[in-house]
Amino acid sequence: MPDRDRLLPIGDANPDAKLARLERRLARERAARHEAETISERATRELYDKQQRLLLLGEVVTAANEASAMDGALATALAAVCHHCSWPIGHAWLLAPDGVLESSGLWHGVDERFAAFRAATEQLRLTPGLGLPGRVLAQRHAVWLLDFARVSELPRAQAAAAVGLHTAIGFPILVGREVVGVLEFLTERVLEPEAELIDLMAQVGTELGRVVERQQAAERLRHQATHDALTGLPNRVLIRAQLQRALSRLDRSPDGHTAVFFVDLDGFKAVNDTLGHAAGDRILRDVATRLGSIVRPHDLLGRLSGDEFLIVCEGLTADYPMATIAQRIGDVLHLPFSLDGELFQITASIGVTTAAPGKEPEALIAEADAAMYRAKQLGRARWEMYSEELGARLRRRTELERALRHAADRGELRLHYQPEVDLCSGRVVGVEALLRWQRDDVTVMPAEFIPLAEETGLIVPIGAWVLDEALRQAQVWRADPSIDDELWMSVNLSVRQLADPEIMTRVADTLARYDSDPAKLLLEVTESVILDDVEAGLTVLTQLKQLGTEIAIDDFGTGYASLSYLRRFPASALKIDRSFITTLDDPRTRAIVMAMIELAHALDLTPIAEGIETAGQLAVLRELSCDLGQGYHFARPQPAADMEALLRAGQPLSIAGSS
Amino acid sequence: MKGIVFNLLEEIVVREHGEETWELLLDRAGVAGVYTSLGNYPDADLTALVGAAAEALDLPADDVVRWFGRHALPLLAARYPALFEPHTDARSFVLTLNEIIHPEVRKLYPGAETPAFSFDASQPDRLVMDYRSSRRLCAFAEGLLLGAADHYGQTIAIEQPECMERGDDRCLIAIDFCR
Numbered sequence: 040m041p042d043r044d045r046l047l048p049i050g051d052a053n054p055d056a057k058l059a060r061l062e063r064r065l066a067r068e069r070a071a072r073h074e075a076e077t078i079s080e081r082a083t084r085e086l087y088d089k090q091q092r093l094l095l096l097g098e099v100v101t102a103a104n105e106a107s108a109m110d111g112a113l114a115t116a117l118a119a120v121c122h123h124c125s126w127p128i129g130h131a132w133l134l135a136p137d138g139v140l141e142s143s144g145l146w147h148g149v150d151e152r153f154a155a156f157r158a159a160t161e162q163l164r165l166t167p168g169l170g171l172p173g174r175v176l177a178q179r180h181a182v183w184l185l186d187f188a189r190v191s192e193l194p195r196a197q198a199a200a201a202v203g204l205h206t207a208i209g210f211p212i213l214v215g216r217e218v219v220g221v222l223e224f225l226t227e228r229v230l231e232p233e234a235e236l237i238d239l240m241a242q243v244g245t246e247l248g249r250v251v252e253r254q255q256a257a258e259r260l261r262h263q264a265t266h267d268a269l270t271g272l273p274n275r276v277l278i279r280a281q282l283q284r285a286l287s288r289l290d291r292s293p294d295g296h297t298a299v300f301f302v303d304l305d306g307f308k309a310v311n312d313t314l315g316h317a318a319g320d321r322i323l324r325d326v327a328t329r330l331g332s333i334v335r336p337h338d339l340l341g342r343l344s345g346d347e348f349l350i351v352c353e354g355l356t357a358d359y360p361m362a363t364i365a366q367r368i369g370d371v372l373h374l375p376f377s378l379d380g381e382l383f384q385i386t387a388s389i390g391v392t393t394a395a396p397g398k399e400p401e402a403l404i405a406e407a408d409a410a411m412y413r414a415k416q417l418g419r420a421r422w423e424m425y426s427e428e429l430g431a432r433l434r435r436r437t438e439l440e441r442a443l444r445h446a447a448d449r450g451e452l453r454l455h456y457q458p459e460v461d462l463c464s465g466r467v468v469g470v471e472a473l474l475r476w477q478r479d480d481v482t483v484m485p486a487e488f489i490p491l492a493e494e495t496g497l498i499v500p501i502g503a504w505v506l507d508e509a510l511r512q513a514q515v516w517r518a519d520p521s522i523d524d525e526l527w528m529s530v531n532l533s534v535r536q537l538a539d540p541e542i543m544t545r546v547a548d549t550l551a552r553y554d555s556d557p558a559k560l561l562l563e564v565t566e567s568v569i570l571d572d573v574e575a576g577l578t579v580l581t582q583l584k585q586l587g588t589e590i591a592i593d594d595f596g597t598g599y600a601s602l603s604y605l606r607r608f609p610a611s612a613l614k615i616d617r618s619f620i621t622t623l624d625d626p627r628t629r630a631i632v633m634a635m636i637e638l639a640h641a642l643d644l645t646p647i648a649e650g651i652e653t654a655g656q657l658a659v660l661r662e663l664s665c666d667l668g669q670g671y672h673f674a675r676p677q678p679a680a681d682m683e684a685l686l687r688a689g690q691p692l693s694i695a696g697s698s
Numbered sequence: 699m700k701g702i703v704f705n706l707l708e709e710i711v712v713r714e715h716g717e718e719t720w721e722l723l724l725d726r727a728g729v730a731g732v733y734t735s736l737g738n739y740p741d742a743d744l745t746a747l748v749g750a751a752a753e754a755l756d757l758p759a760d761d762v763v764r765w766f767g768r769h770a771l772p773l774l775a776a777r778y779p780a781l782f783e784p785h786t787d788a789r790s791f792v793l794t795l796n797e798i799i800h801p802e803v804r805k806l807y808p809g810a811e812t813p814a815f816s817f818d819a820s821q822p823d824r825l826v827m828d829y830r831s832s833r834r835l836c837a838f839a840e841g842l843l844l845g846a847a848d849h850y851g852q853t854i855a856i857e858q859p860e861c862m863e864r865g866d867d868r869c870l871i872a873i874d875f876c877r
Contacts, residue, residue, distance in 0.1 A: 062717075065717075072734065073735075076734060076735040076736055079736050080735070080736070080806050083736075083805070083806055083807075083808070084805050084806055087804075087805040087806075087808065088805070125797060125798065125801060127797065228784055228798075229784060
């Protein structure tokens with residue numbers, strides 16, 4: 040091809056020159072190949088690094104998502120960074136509550152060669168700015184230290200030099216803007232800072248921060264579950280758990296006493312009722328603060344419920360006796376509370392008990408509670424020590440309560456009946472049903488168990504049984520032709536029963552069940568019914584009255600009801616308390632009884648005297664024109680069968696007086 | 699076997715003995731001879747090339763491999779200076795094999811089967827390496843070690859108390875660093 044020949048330089052035919060040219064070309068090709076390989080290698084390497092970083096981040100993210108505790112996530116992160124970034128040693132610092140960095144004790148790759156360095160590290164507490172971690176803490180971003188063994192002001196410079204560590208990087212675990220921990224990595228190599236690596240570390244730190252954040256959220260939840268929202272104090276759940284721990288410590292080291300203080304504010308309910316709940320809450324918070332100010336930091340202070348606080352002090356000796364603490368509790372609460380510029384005085388009743396090995400937390404709390412109850416009984420604003428005697432009383436009470444709970448089911452409850460007598464004619468006009476508890480061979484009197492029944496609420500089912508049994512008995516007597524069918528039945532209703540939302544339906548149902556005339560049912564209620572909540576009390580009584588039943592004011596003269604309420608009390612009878620009758624000899628008592636009878640008549644109420652025991656008392660009452668009466672003088676309360684005999688006889692009872 | 703090994707061998711043979719010799723070795727070994735550092739090629743190619751060289755030079759194959767290793771090291775040092783620079787002696791360089799050098803190799807050549815060494819570095823002037831590889835290239839390791847000593851201007855003596863070629867289940871390479 041001539042054209043091609045023309046392009047060839049002169050002398051081209053020289054084979055040596057041709058060879059030389061081919062060799063140059065070969066060298067060029069080889070160089071081009073090397074360059075291509077180098078470019079490709081660089082790309083491969085970068086890709087690899089990127090993949091490694093993604094893998095690393097992936098591992099950390101997974102660990103962070105799965106971690107229930109910080110330790111697991113930290114350990115994974117340390118291992119992952121060491122592995123993917125070829126840093127042999129990793130270690131985590133965590134921020135202590137006082138704002139100082141402490142070793143978490145979590146390391147990666149620290150073998151026995153580095154034991155001394157590890158020891159030197161773990162004994163450090165780093166304030167902001169101190170050492171590599173301290174600098175990270177202060178600057179809130181990664182710090183890279185080259186040849187840090189030579190930076191003499193670093194706390195671990197010597198220890199690092201001794202084991203040949205040269206380069207260190209530290210970066211923060213961040214929650215928002217807050218550093219909560221620092222991860223550090225160390226190597227024997229001398230490495231220049233790498234922007235990409237620092238960037239990667241920042242992401243690792245953020246991921247780990249999420250674990251802390253989640254942990255903090257969980258901690259908040261846990262705190263909410265174990266603390267009282269109002270005062271921030273441990274609640275009953277935590278109190279019980281911590282008391283349990285205190286008790287197990289007692290087993291190990293029996294030095295000193297562990298005392299439990301049960302603190303109950305006196306009359307707090309009145310504060311709540313008169314000043315409102317907001318005021319009550321402020322006082323409770325104030326109480327919590329005050330109690331916190333007198334206990335030692337390691338003492339347990341918690342709020343059991345309402346106005347009940349519990350304090351547990353361990354290691355008490357003669358130098359710091361229980362009496363001193365109890366006194367201090369009383370004193371600190373006795374100081375006036377200020378509410379909107381007004382001062383209020385509050386007192387506390389305190390029960391104290393000492394822990395003994397093997398005791399249950401609840402039992403201890405119950406003991407302290409019993410002692411507190413005793414302090415209340417003895418006049419409030421004082422403290423009482425739990426005693427075995429108190430315990431025995433408590434146990435009797437508990438045992439009584441348990442027995443009472445089943446008394447009705449076991450048929451141990453009985454009704455005795457006492458006639459109510461017309462003081463003019465001596466005729467029996469009504470019968471009062473009185474509750475008795477037949478426990479085995481012993482008859483328990485109402486005074487012994489009614490207060491307990493009231494307190495525990497057992498009075499509601501027991502009261503229901505009483506009403507049912509009384510009306511059943513009334514039906515039996517009504518059906519008996521030899522018994523006056525005009526007799527009424529008196530049944531006592533307690534405050535607690537009246538507060539029972541079921542009371543209306545219960546009374547109506549029971550009346551219907553025995554086909555009873557409501558007018559032949561006299562419900563006896565004490566003045567205290569309207570003492571607690573006037574309107575509610577009067578409402579229920581008015582409804583009962585509308586149902587057709589009769590209402591009697593029981594134990595009149597012993598309560599403190601204002602006479603103005605008497606006007607609104609829908610009663611038809613007024614029972615003069617026995618305490619006035621037994622002292623009728625006293626002219627002043629007689630004057631009072633006279634006034635009561637006149638008052639009753641003026642208000643169109645039938646006066647009924649209770650507890651007439653002598654003919655003399657009867658004579659006086661007749662003289663004072665008291666309409667009705669009851670008492671041993673006529674008949675003791677007696678079982679239905681005996682009562683029935685008396686009623687059948689139909690004889691007027693003796694009303695002969697001897698005044 | 700990674701293409702880089704063939705490239706190094708080619709480079710050394712061409713430099714020491716000329717292009718013709720490399721062509722001759724390729725012919726005698728009966729291999730294609732197309733190798734790029736990015737590729738992966740049969741181990742048998744290297745064995746065949748080494749065998750051809752041994753025959754041509756009338757030397758034991760191990761000696762050829764050792765010679766190759768010793769001359770390959772400076773080329774590696776030129777290509778990857780970062781791996782060599784932090785060190786001032788062969789011992790500390792060799793000790794970074796597992797942690798740094800082989801990880802770097804794996805970065806460049808994903809899937810590279812690098813041998814794992816375990817070191818006994820308890821004596822300051824002696825280093826004992828435990829080499830286990832199906833390739834049985836302990837002689838290449840020896841050559842590289844000699845090359846490393848050359849690189850840092852040191853003299854070493856190598857012995858192999860155990861060798862897979864002699865029926866042991868591992869090779870034990872003992873290096874004495876002369877002062």
